[in-house]
Amino acid sequence: MTLSNTIKGVLFDIDDTLVDTRGAFAHCVTVLVDTFMPHLPPERHHEVLAMWRTDPNGHYRAYTRGEKTAREQRMARANEVHEAFGGQILNDAGFDEWDAVFQNAFRTGWQPFAESRTVVDELRAQGILVGALSNAPRAMQTEKLAICGLDDVDLLVTLDTFGVGKPDPRVFLEAVRLLGLSPEHVAYVGDELDFDARGAVHAGLGQGIWVDRAGTRRGGPHDESHDHAADTSITVVKSLADLLKRSGN
Known part of the structure; x- marks a missing residue:
């Protein structure tokens, strides 16, 4: 059509x-996993990417409805990924570090x-x-x-x-x-x-x-x-x- x-x-x-943007997220996931969850083998990186893009609990969509800030939705998703794949749960300071890595890696993948x-x-x-x-x-x-x-x-x-x-x-x-x-x-x-x-x-x-x-x-x-x-x-x-x-x- x-x-x-x-x-x-x-x-x-x-x-x-x-x-x-999927390609940028794939690059971003590799950098994030290598930095914060180095125990996870490369052959499982695609699982992290899939969870990030699926956003099963709808945090990004809550953001688009004005119910969450950009930081709130991204921190919630980051912690869901960390919990699912054996990473450390991020407090505010930990998320600041995580988000700085995320933002830089995301931009370089555009x-x-x-x-x-x-x-x-x-x-x-x-x-x-x-x-x-x-x-x-x-x-x-x-x-x-x-x-x-x-x-x-x-x-x-x-x-x-x-x-x-x-x-x-x-x-x-x-x-x-x-x-x-x-x-x-x-x-x-x-x-x-x-x-x-x-x-x-x-x-x-x-x-x-x-x-x-x-x-x-x-x-x-x-x-x-x-x-x-x-x-x-x-x-x-x-x-x-x-x-x-x-x-x-």
């Missing part, structure tokens, strides 16, 4: 959509997906307006886009805007307003079916697009069902490159 011909603007999620730059450029060449909407803090996402060579993509709305993030309809509609288009003429593209694609459809955008790349699903409580996507008329693509194929719908 492809980008509808009625679409005049595309809003992108950033993490695991334009930027390979890379765009191979097609991101080309897709943004070609959409613009077709006359499509492009922007970004993210649940992460503006300062981090601005730096991330710059490091990945995508700082010309306007970061329109972040969690800082309202104190909550997707799937709250306000964040989608504010990004649409700043893009200067009507909702029915805007598509939202993201790697999460429920928060991104379905959230966009429920907010009244013209198209919600789920990027379901092979081998990148989070699992756990995250809705990743193609049947559910079909039920809500969501477009599913395997990569951003599929956005360049136009349909007549």
Whole structure:
């Protein structure tokens, strides 16, 4: 399925959509485990990565609802990982040390997906307006886009805007307003079916697009069902490159 011909603007999620954040977390996990849980063999690092990305108790999503701070959600997840894999439980001082290692390793792992730059450029060449909407803090996402060579993509709305993030309809509609288009003429593209694609459809955008790349699903409580996507008329693509194929719908 492809980008509808009625679409005049595309809003992108950033993490695991334009930027390979899973890859950055994989690098980050290796550094963290080597530093704080050196007893864990390398062949088990993927288990730590899976738990971090799954976030089975929903701490990050509580953050996007304004119920926890960034520090609170990250400390809770760090301690869950340490408890599960035999690490020392972190107090505030211990977490400060852990978080400094996390932040540095995370930044050094940021890379765009191979097609991101080309897709943004070609959409613009077709006359499509492009922007970004993210649940992460503006300062981090601005730096991330710059490091990945995508700082010309306007970061329109972040969690800082309202104190909550997707799937709250306000964040989608504010990004649409700043893009200067009507909702029915805007598509939202993201790697999460429920928060991104379905959230966009429920907010009244013209198209919600789920990027379901092979081998990148989070699992756990995250809705990743193609049947559910079909039920809500969501477009599913395997990569951003599929956005360049136009349909007549």
